[in-house]
Amino acid sequence: MKLAIGLFTQSPxxxxxxxxxxxxxxxxxxxxxxxxxxxxxIIVLMLITYAPVISTFLPDLLGVK
Known part of the structure; x- marks a missing residue:
């Protein structure tokens, strides 16, 4: 996510x-x-970084480990 922010802010x-x-x-x-x-x-990056439950919810739901 950090890389994506860096990449899409340079081109515009x-x-x-x-x-x-x-x-x-x-x-x-x-x-x-x-x-x-x-x-x-940046808000999405902070949520994903500091609340990992958000990014691991779907894999946990599907039983992926």
């Missing part, structure tokens, strides 16, 4: 830069639209 930066130049707007305004997505990913 270039897209944000191109979009800000294309739309002739400030890049900060573009970033504000992407911040909720990054915040949600």
């Amino acid at each position: 930066v270039l897209n944000f830069y191109v979009a800000s130049s294309f739309l002739k707007t400030n890049i900060i305004g573009i970033f504000r639209g992407g911040i909720p997505l990054i915040e949600a990913a």
Whole structure:
């Protein structure tokens, strides 16, 4: 999950830069639209990391060990 967050936050930066130049707007305004997505990913990472019951629920339910 940590790797996924790192990978998907690098690519949009270039897209944000191109979009800000294309739309002739400030890049900060573009970033504000992407911040909720990054915040949600970090919250999910924290839940999976610090509450392992969430990530092991389905394997436990299926009896996978």
